[in-house]
Amino acid sequence: MKINKPKHDVNPDLAKERLKCNFNIEEVTNIIDGGKDKTVQRKKIEDIALNNGASLDEVPEECLSIKERYENAVRKSCVYGNLVRNEMLEITGIENFESPVLRRTADAFFKDISPFMLHLGMFVPTLIGQCTPEQTAEWLPKALDMQIIGAYAQTELGHGTFIRGLETTATYNPEKEEFVLHSPTITSYKWWAGGLGKTANHCVVMAQLYTQGKCHGTHLFIVKIRDLDTHMPLPGITVGEIGPRMGFSSADNGFLRFDHFRIPRENMLMKHAKVEKDGVYVKSAKHGKLTYGTMVFIRVTLVSEMSFNISKAATIAIRYSAVRRQTELRPNEPEPQILDYPTQQHKLFICIATAHAFQLTSCWLWNTFQAVLADMKKGNVDTLPELHALSSCLKAVSTSDALSHIEQCRFACGGHGYMLSSNLPFIYSFVAATRTYEGDYTVLLLQTARFLVKASEQAEAGKKLTQTVSYLNRTANADRLNWDNTHEGIIKSFQVIAAGKIGQCVKSIRDRTASGMDYEDAWLMTTVQLVGAAEAHCRAVLLNTYWSEMRKITEASSADVKKVMHQLAVLYLMYWALEKTGDLLKYSSVSKKDLDELQRRYEELLAELRPNAVGLVDAFDLRDEILHSSLGSYDGRVYERLIEEAHKSPLNDEPVNQSFHKYTKPLMLGKL
Numbered sequence: 001m002k003i004n005k006p007k008h009d010v011n012p013d014l015a016k017e018r019l020k021c022n023f024n025i026e027e028v029t030n031i032i033d034g035g036k037d038k039t040v041q042r043k044k045i046e047d048i049a050l051n052n053g054a055s056l057d058e059v060p061e062e063c064l065s066i067k068e069r070y071e072n073a074v075r076k077s078c079v080y081g082n083l084v085r086n087e088m089l090e091i092t093g094i095e096n097f098e099s100p101v102l103r104r105t106a107d108a109f110f111k112d113i114s115p116f117m118l119h120l121g122m123f124v125p126t127l128i129g130q131c132t133p134e135q136t137a138e139w140l141p142k143a144l145d146m147q148i149i150g151a152y153a154q155t156e157l158g159h160g161t162f163i164r165g166l167e168t169t170a171t172y173n174p175e176k177e178e179f180v181l182h183s184p185t186i187t188s189y190k191w192w193a194g195g196l197g198k199t200a201n202h203c204v205v206m207a208q209l210y211t212q213g214k215c216h217g218t219h220l221f222i223v224k225i226r227d228l229d230t231h232m233p234l235p236g237i238t239v240g241e242i243g244p245r246m247g248f249s250s251a252d253n254g255f256l257r258f259d260h261f262r263i264p265r266e267n268m269l270m271k272h273a274k275v276e277k278d279g280v281y282v283k284s285a286k287h288g289k290l291t292y293g294t295m296v297f298i299r300v301t302l303v304s305e306m307s308f309n310i311s312k313a314a315t316i317a318i319r320y321s322a323v324r325r326q327t328e329l330r331p332n333e334p335e336p337q338i339l340d341y342p343t344q345q346h347k348l349f350i351c352i353a354t355a356h357a358f359q360l361t362s363c364w365l366w367n368t369f370q371a372v373l374a375d376m377k378k379g380n381v382d383t384l385p386e387l388h389a390l391s392s393c394l395k396a397v398s399t400s401d402a403l404s405h406i407e408q409c410r411f412a413c414g415g416h417g418y419m420l421s422s423n424l425p426f427i428y429s430f431v432a433a434t435r436t437y438e439g440d441y442t443v444l445l446l447q448t449a450r451f452l453v454k455a456s457e458q459a460e461a462g463k464k465l466t467q468t469v470s471y472l473n474r475t476a477n478a479d480r481l482n483w484d485n486t487h488e489g490i491i492k493s494f495q496v497i498a499a500g501k502i503g504q505c506v507k508s509i510r511d512r513t514a515s516g517m518d519y520e521d522a523w524l525m526t527t528v529q530l531v532g533a534a535e536a537h538c539r540a541v542l543l544n545t546y547w548s549e550m551r552k553i554t555e556a557s558s559a560d561v562k563k564v565m566h567q568l569a570v571l572y573l574m575y576w577a578l579e580k581t582g583d584l585l586k587y588s589s590v591s592k593k594d595l596d597e598l599q600r601r602y603e604e605l606l607a608e609l610r611p612n613a614v615g616l617v618d619a620f621d622l623r624d625e626i627l628h629s630s631l632g633s634y635d636g637r638v639y640e641r642l643i644e645e646a647h648k649s650p651l652n653d654e655p656v657n658q659s660f661h662k663y664t665k666p667l668m669l670g671k672l
């Protein structure tokens, strides 16, 4: 398999690691890609993107000023966008324009983020999901062809979570057949939208719809905000960039204020509801929340996005740990590779397992999403609540877990992990945003909790529940589960934990309402427990899905690949069982002896996986151009690369910085 041709000799320690690997790396790569043909397709696309010199930065992007960073990112986005439009989409097909393959190649161009990401990431999906066929025909080809560039402007200065509280208004005027968009207060400024500040000439806007004197709640509108030729903001539009932030530094997150800005009636996205010419409001949707569809879609895709980010961090940290030697174990013996420390393995092997767990779960979630879309096309919205509950908790937990695992990868690289050239800080700050955007962690878990409480009540009433909560039917009357020290036993115990926690929430709410509280207050008082119950449910789903999908997907694999994939999944189960011993003790008959045994087996498993650690991250097949890491490149020439990167610092452009003569010397001479 032709990957990562090293420019230099490979570091001898890393070379030895590759000899130790006892499974076929390419076979695992094919599993991750979803099949051999998919690997071939991915490599073809990566060749197109990566052989394009325009992705290279002479000066590292983090050493540029804010303006230069943005301008450089726009330059690269245009080259990249052109490649996507003219060459890559021919290979994936237009229907897969958001395929993870394209996502991977984007990382070769941007360490941080493209100002165009939200155009492809949210604007286009909103057109696909929220337009009538006529509207789709009008806007989608232009958007895909980059003739118009859009943003998704929903969040306001005063409200992000509570969409019903948004203040921007869209008031229909039947005489002119127009909507008038207006920002009535300071808190109604649109805020945060990616690409809105300087890049986009259009945006989708979420606003409160008023017609015939009545408010019909939030709806989506497409709005042209800049002249297509001059790019100047149109009269009635105030638009700009919100200022530096923790990450997302090469993009232009924006603010937007409307001053009685008029748009044609046809610019309301009317798939699920419309306003007739005379101002009559007609709702066609069978479910009240279909205008939130883009968010559900992105939450679904974020699970695979988290797998990708963890795999990058794990590749960097494991290759580095094979090269780095530190501390004598015994006098006069060579210092060991830090990868030999079980504590290091504990930090890192879970990252490999989690990348696989999220990848397999994301494929399963994607299929569930497609099935719900197919149901909805037939007019059946019954499966939407379960999808909303699932996508909410999986988005929350996958982004949160990814963030803590990536931070562990940085810790695992010691001081060098703190260098931007390691790329770990970029990956971390990118993923940190995902825990908040597209629905904050706590808020989304509480959405799942609403569904779980209802499901629990239905189970209590003897109703048969849908697949992901069917364990509530089985465990409704179970008190403490008899501990069974098998893989299936661990999964079952997580279902019992979830059922127990949900049951406890229901009881707390009932006790509180029985003692005179109204339902809202009882719910509010129980929210700490409800978040815990939703997280427990999500863990049960993740464990069960990873285990069953892993077994399915490796059915035809070679014995060695089957073994190592199996070991990773077992590691994942054991890691979480050990993380949640308190819950296990509360909800199962597990004993101290059982837990000690589990701990011992976990430690043995780390040692068993150790020889395959580098092979497992090589199987992610992340080319150096995508990893952007002085610590993680295929050749392991860590120290040479760190020195090379240090020389690129603009502070090394001259031997003496002018500040010495201006400030330091006068201070030294007492002349300041």
Ligand SMILES: CCCCCCCCCC/C=C\CCCCCCCC(=O)SCCNC(=O)CCNC(=O)[C@H](O)C(C)(C)COP(=O)(O)OP(=O)(O)OC[C@H]1O[C@@H](n2cnc3c(N)ncnc32)[C@H](O)[C@@H]1OP(=O)(O)O
Pocket: 077, 080, 081, 098, 102, 103, 106, 114, 116, 117, 118, 120, 121, 122, 152, 154, 155, 160, 161, 162, 163, 164, 194, 289, 292, 293, 295, 296, 298, 301, 305, 384, 385, 388, 437, 438, 439, 440, 443, 447, 450, 451
């Ligand atoms: C050229 C360069 C290219 C570069 C590469 C391109 C590669 C592209 C790939 C990129 C991948 C990803 C990029 C993504 C980047 C994203 C950036 C961030 C964007 C954003 O953040 S946009 C803003 C997102 N905002 C939110 O998520 C807000 C969160 N809030 C909410 O969702 C809601 O307000 C709420 C918390 C759910 C509450 O809503 P509401 O008050 O209206 O509802 P209730 O709580 O009263 O519930 C009533 C009822 O409705 C159910 N429900 C709620 N939401 C939904 C839903 N979405 N679907 C179905 N049902 C829903 C709820 O459960 C209740 O049901 P019940 O009554 O209990 O039965």
Ligand SMILES: Cc1cc2nc3c(=O)[nH]c(=O)nc-3n(C[C@H](O)[C@H](O)[C@H](O)COP(=O)(O)OP(=O)(O)OC[C@H]3O[C@@H](n4cnc5c(N)ncnc54)[C@H](O)[C@@H]3O)c2cc1C
Pocket: 118, 152, 153, 154, 155, 158, 159, 160, 161, 162, 191, 192, 193, 194, 248, 253, 433, 436, 437, 438, 439, 440, 441, 442, 443, 446
């Ligand atoms: C990098 C980045 C990019 C973004 N891009 C976009 C974009 O392109 N378009 C767009 O429209 N928006 C975008 N956003 C906005 C983003 O979607 C919101 O910031 C996010 O949904 C969280 O909402 P908030 O900021 O209002 O947080 P808040 O809701 O104010 O949350 C603050 C705290 O309050 C808690 N909280 C809030 N409500 C509740 C509740 N009901 N119960 C319990 N706790 C609660 C939260 O858990 C959190 O701890 C972006 C944000 C970031 C950081």
